[in-house]
Amino acid sequence: MIPEELIARLDERACVVVLTGAGISAASGVPTFRGTDGLWKNYRATDLATPEAFAQDPALVWEWYGWRRDLVRACQPNPAHRALVDLAPMVARLAIVTQNVDGLHERASAEVPVLRLHGSLWQMRCVACGREIENHEPGPAPGELPRCTSCGELLRPSVVWFGEALDDWVLGQAGQLTSEATVFMVVGTSGVVYPAASFAALAAQAGAYVVSFNVDDGARSDSAHDHVNSPCEVSMPLLVREVAARRP
Numbered sequence: 001m002i003p004e005e006l007i008a009r010l011d012e013r014a015c016v017v018v019l020t021g022a023g024i025s026a027a028s029g030v031p032t033f034r035g036t037d038g039l040w041k042n043y044r045a046t047d048l049a050t051p052e053a054f055a056q057d058p059a060l061v062w063e064w065y066g067w068r069r070d071l072v073r074a075c076q077p078n079p080a081h082r083a084l085v086d087l088a089p090m091v092a093r094l095a096i097v098t099q100n101v102d103g104l105h106e107r108a109s110a111e112v113p114v115l116r117l118h119g120s121l122w123q124m125r126c127v128a129c130g131r132e133i134e135n136h137e138p139g140p141a142p143g144e145l146p147r148c149t150s151c152g153e154l155l156r157p158s159v160v161w162f163g164e165a166l167d168d169w170v171l172g173q174a175g176q177l178t179s180e181a182t183v184f185m186v187v188g189t190s191g192v193v194y195p196a197a198s199f200a201a202l203a204a205q206a207g208a209y210v211v212s213f214n215v216d217d218g219a220r221s222d223s224a225h226d227h228v229n230s231p232c233e234v235s236m237p238l239l240v241r242e243v244a245a246r247r248p
């Protein structure tokens with residue numbers, strides 16, 4: 001199930017970038033965006049994850065984020081998150097570039113560098129003064145609107161909504177790591193959202209070996225040299241066992 005080429009390339013000199021999406025957190029119980037479980041009260045994420053939706057009905061958008069925060073807070077990293085932590089010391093460098101905002105990679109390990117392309121459920125930002133705060137408290141409860149303690153204005157989730165630009169520094173770092181990668185793994189993403197979906201092609205152009213891991217063959221990355229059609233909570237630990245078995 002694990003391509004021989006991937007196992008051979010994950011040697012001590014390998015520079016690895018892992019692009020992850022909602023599929024890596026599925027086994028933790030976090031709903032994906034476009035799968036059957038991707039809805040909330042019959043809203044699609046693309047309806048709610050926009051500045052327009054927040055401007056129009058901040059209470060509705062905060063209710064969705066409060067529901068997600070409370071759900072994710074009870075979730076644990078799964079064997080796929082932990083396999084990446086186990087793989088990191090076996091190669092020269094491993095960085096995770098995630099589209100996820102659930103914080104499960106960071107909870108799996110504080111050692112492995114994680115670049116969050118789309119922000120975090122656990123950060124809030126003031127719409128007026130821009131103050132960022134970390135907040136892991138329950139909620140906000142339906143109807144509750146969090147306020148900035150500095151200026152009293154509304155706080156928003158500190159995530160990147162559709163139509164919003166990604167953070168320049170994060171984007172630059174992700175591009176730099178991708179251009180230096182010898183192995184680029186695409187794990188649990190439908191590859192629909194840009195610019196995140198553009199990194200696999202950048203890696204392939206830079207000469208990296210690209211492999212995608214997804215339960216859906218249709219999500220095979222166009223730039224992938226190989227594709228592993230299996231739940232990543234199974235294939236990731238298997239990959240680490242295979243790499244370890246090749247080591248003296």
Ligand code: BV8
Pocket residue numbers: 020021022023024026027032033034035038046049099100101118159160161162163164165166187188189190191192193194195213214215216219230231232233
């Ligand atoms: C920008 C944060 C410009 C919020 C998110 C038309 C064409 C191309 C692009 C566009 C277009 N129209 C608009 C755009 C741009 C737009 C975009 O890409 N839209 C898409 C919908 C077409 N992009 C943007 O707007 C971005 N910004 O372009 O800015 C700009 C520049 C300068 C100045 C101003 C503006 C911003 C995009 C960021 C959006 N924010 N999240 C939040 O989370 O609340 S995106 C959201 O989708 C999540 O981050 C999520 O991670 C991400 C991607 O989805 P996936 O992670 O892939 O999840 P999905 O459910 O889709 O797939 C899960 C996969 O896992 C599936 O394939 C499934 O088979 C697989 N799976 C399931 N279980 C398992 C598994 N695999 C393995 N094992 C399992 N067990």
Ligand code: ZN
Pocket residue numbers: 126127128129130131148149150151152153
């Ligand atoms: Zn403020």
